[in-house]
Amino acid sequence: xxxxxxxxxxxxxxxxxxxxxxxxxxxxxxxxxxxxxxxxxxxxxxxxxxxxxxxxxxxxxxxxxxxxxxxxxxxxxxxxxxxxxxxxxxxxxxxxxxxxxxxxxxxxxxxxxxxxxxxxxxxxxxxxxxxxxxxxxxxxxxxxxxxxxxxxxxxxxxxxxxxxxxxxxxxxxxxxxxxxxxxxxxxxxxxxxxxxxxxxxxxxxxxxxxxxxxxxxxxxxxxxxxxxxxxxxxxxxxxxxxxxxxxxxxxxxxxxxxxxxxxxxxxxxxxxxxxxxxxxxxxxxxxxxxxxxxxxxxxxxxxxxxxxxxxxxxxxxxxxxxxxxxxxxxxxxxxxxxxxxxxxxxxxxxxxxxxxxxxxxxxxxxxxxxxxxxxxxxxxxxxxxxxxxxxxxxxxxxxxxxxxxxxxxxxxxxxxxxxx
Numbered sequence: 001x002x003x004x005x006x007x008x009x010x011x012x013x014x015x016x017x018x019x020x021x022x023x024x025x026x027x028x029x030x031x032x033x034x035x036x037x038x039x040x041x042x043x044x045x046x047x048x049x050x051x052x053x054x055x056x057x058x059x060x061x062x063x064x065x066x067x068x069x070x071x072x073x074x075x076x077x078x079x080x081x082x083x084x085x086x087x088x089x090x091x092x093x094x095x096x097x098x099x100x101x102x103x104x105x106x107x108x109x110x111x112x113x114x115x116x117x118x119x120x121x122x123x124x125x126x127x128x129x130x131x132x133x134x135x136x137x138x139x140x141x142x143x144x145x146x147x148x149x150x151x152x153x154x155x156x157x158x159x160x161x162x163x164x165x166x167x168x169x170x171x172x173x174x175x176x177x178x179x180x181x182x183x184x185x186x187x188x189x190x191x192x193x194x195x196x197x198x199x200x201x202x203x204x205x206x207x208x209x210x211x212x213x214x215x216x217x218x219x220x221x222x223x224x225x226x227x228x229x230x231x232x233x234x235x236x237x238x239x240x241x242x243x244x245x246x247x248x249x250x251x252x253x254x255x256x257x258x259x260x261x262x263x264x265x266x267x268x269x270x271x272x273x274x275x276x277x278x279x280x281x282x283x284x285x286x287x288x289x290x291x292x293x294x295x296x297x298x299x300x301x302x303x304x305x306x307x308x309x310x311x312x313x314x315x316x317x318x319x320x321x322x323x324x325x326x327x328x329x330x331x332x333x334x335x336x337x338x339x340x341x342x343x344x345x346x347x348x349x350x351x352x353x354x355x356x357x358x359x360x361x362x363x364x365x366x367x368x369x370x371x372x373x374x375x376x377x378x379x380x381x382x383x384x385x386x387x388x389x390x391x392x393x394x395x396x397x398x399x400x401x402x403x404x405x406x407x408x409x410x411x412x413x414x415x416x417x418x419x420x
Contacts, residue, residue, distance in 0.1 A: 002048035014080045017057070019073040021049050029066060035059050037078070039103035042071060052091055052099055054083040159264060166260070258356040265355075269322035290316040294326055297333075306333040324353035328364060331371045340375040347372035366395040370402060373409075382413050 010019045031044035037056040042049040057075045065072045297312035313330040331346035350368045354361045373388030389406040
């Protein structure tokens, strides 16, 4: 049975009530305080302090101070007025029970509202945090896109500058050849004039000596004949330079600009190797070479170890993502493992890098179309698959295997249309 605390004291003003509850011989810090607008309770075994307040108080702003074996309450009144007593008079047990139950319900509702408010505030904070993160990611994505666009513009300008330099160098060579031909023609023309002048001089001298004796005429004629022989030409070397051709293409079918652009892209791709990745610092030098990794992946593919081959191609692509054959070979591995969507993605990326279309990359483009078309057909997207096979046939019209596969796809499409 708890001991009721009766030796408490209280004071009041028009706006506040001050209650001092002594709890001697116990640890006041372990006291359980419960307060609502009409009810105040302190439970600190073996003591119990309970009061049914005369008028409502603001329990949110009220305070309790614990120390020196005493709890001092500062209760703020809801209405400014002087109370006649601290607690209600003539309160029976039933009324006390009702006040207790009502106070507990009020406390539960207040706790529930506080919890909901806290949860709402947490949701708002999470929403705000999510919005901030989305904004940061959007800014980062835009920054990366701007960086890529600037790099693309820079590469385009460098390519245009290189083309302009090549064009000017070619024009300079043509001007030099024309100037040399002009000098040679001028020299030949001067030699012809000298020969013509010597011939005229010889005829004049012959006419003047016609009246002289036959012997003198013969002697002078032999002398003039010797004088009319031109001097030997000076010794010299003429160098003929031929422009090297990478593609054996007839001039009427030449795609020099496209071929030069393809060679320039391949040279840039070979220089684009990124070996500064921190997690790759422990690799051997040969393992940091994309070409070595590509050959390693090809050997693993030949032994039907497709997962290991994909790992080799993945590492090579991390080192250099500009080499189309890496994506093309990885697409073949995904096709073997039935990773059809990844096979389509890698084939499309390979076709994107195999530009401009020239004879040197025709075989790779044909393979990319066939592998993407095969993946489409295995996904039962026969129309898209047929489009890729027809594109492959435009590159290599004489390929019988591709012709037969394209015909089979046409038959499947026609059969599907007839059934529907």
